[in-house]
Amino acid sequence: MRIQAVLTAIPFVIGALVGEIGGMLMSGAFLVPVVLVAVFLILMVPLRRFNARGYDMADDRLRVVRGLLFRSDTVVPFSRVQHIDVEQGPLERAFGIARLVLHTAGTHNASVTLPGLAYDDAAAMREAIRAHVKRETM
Structure with missing residues (x-):
């Protein structure tokens, strides 16, 4: 489940990274929240889903x-x-x-x-x- 979460989060993190590198967004304004949400989704959600079965x-x-x-x-x-x-x-x-x-x-x-x-x-x-x-x- 964690690997599936990683594969789901990767496009969002890459999109945020491209947005910041391309100068479309302020430095850290979008990438930091996206990475924090991705880490939460990768670490916590699969564990909760597993325990709910x-x-x-x-x-x-x-x-x-x-x-x-x-x-x-x-x-x-x-x-x-x-x-x-x-x-x-x-x-x-x-x-x-x-x-x-x-x-x-x-x-x-x-x-x-x-x-x-x-x-x-x-x-x-x-x-x-x-x-x-x-x-x-x-």
Whole structure:
């Protein structure tokens, strides 16, 4: 999450730096606040976002809680799961983490994503849920 925050902040810092070097802005008038906000966003926001997430996998359901300002508490019974994905982007692959995505029937909240899991944990959870779904369909 911090790397994503850094990648998001870089264009703003570069823009402020170019504005000051080009003489369009007073020295430090824009760059200093932009850098301070970027440091705050890089150091504090990912930590708060990480702490605002959680999950609980019971024998028959997965509960996912997330959100800073707007809290979301989602319970997915395994009997409603249609298919399960373990996804990784390039940054996630580099750090060995993955997202577990449960797809259910319906249109509203038809997919529940659980990000930030170790890849092995996500794969093990997928197999446990798959085994439970397979037992119920037999």
